[in-house]
Amino acid sequence: MSDVPALKVSAIVKTYHVGTALTNIFKGRKNRHTTLTALAGVDLELRRGEILALVGESGSGKSTLAKILVRSIRPTSGELFYGGRLVPAKRTKDATRRIQIVFQDPYSSLNPRLTVKAMLAELLILHKIVPRREVRAESIRLLNRVGLEESALDAYPSQFSGGQRQRLAIARALAVRPDILIADEPVSALDVSVQATILELLTSLQRELGLSILFIGHNLAVVQHLSQRVAVMYLGRIVEVANTEDLFANPRHPYTRALIESVPRMTERVEDEFVIKGEPPSPLNLPQGCRFHPRCPYAVDACRTTDPPLMHVEDWHESACLRFEELPAFSSVRAR
Secondary structure, three states: OOOOOOOOEEEEEEEEEEEEOHHHHOOOOOOOOEEEEEEEEEEEEOOOOOOOEOOOOOOOOHHHHHHHHHOOOOOOOOEEEEOOOOOOOOHHHHHHEEEEEEEEOHHHHHOOOOOHHHHHHHHHHHHOOOOOHHHHHHHHHHHHHHOOOEEEEEEEHHHHOHHHHHHHHHHHHHOOOEEEEEEEEEOOOOOOHHHHHHHHHHHHHHHHHEEEEEEEOOOOOHHHHOOEEEEEEEEEEEEEEEEEHHHHHOOOOOOHHHHHHHHOOOOOOOOOOOOOOOOOOOOOOOOOOOOHHHHOOOOOOOEEOOOOOEEEEEEEEEEOOOOOOOOOOOOHHHHH
């Protein structure tokens, strides 16, 4: 792999201004607003030819980051680099082609009025992927690559099952020959029996095409078997990054430990030690210091006043926990 990452985000911040409550308007406070912080200084690298998983609870900012990566929304501040080059804030045709996204709900992401043939032809012609005379052959090749037959060309999205529609969404993303694929919860809306086949498809595509894939999810059992590295996000910040094996064997942030402990197991009792207590704080009223300290069993006074950056733990392992060196040993049995 090249030392230059396929994709890099540096100090990405995304905030939203939220209007006042109706009660404040009645009191004459018409111009007041508050700020919701969706992302607060995110630094992340996607290496060439790897599957990097981004995990965290709902509301942690994962999907917001995905939309910034494909430039469907702009960050408040921060920079995005593709192959070592700065990506302009304005969405460009080239950036759109190079970085594609597959969404959670395949049906809502496909145009119900277009046949599969029209959907693929539109992209192949717009981006000049192949000459017009080769569009049909290329469309068939794309369908075959994702496990669908030529007969699908004349059908509409409504005529397919959920798993088949997700295959169509992947084929559409591959049509423009991207280097990077953002998979935003691509299996969470599918039946369990179908999820495995889509995950196997993503793995084979990464291997055969050399794609760099950012897989966004919340199911750590899936992440453990799919990705080479894992980044853990909490309330708009990356709190731990490590190779998958290292992260599951020895997580160095209490939030990561709690996530791993929350994975259901058939053969052992889940201990209460690392179970996440309570609800995440509101992004409208973030706590001082470490964002996780109100729910952390290891928090000390310093955690309530210092917001730690990602710190070096060991090779390819970083943690944003002041006490990562003092955390109790984590049994490898729990990471199975």
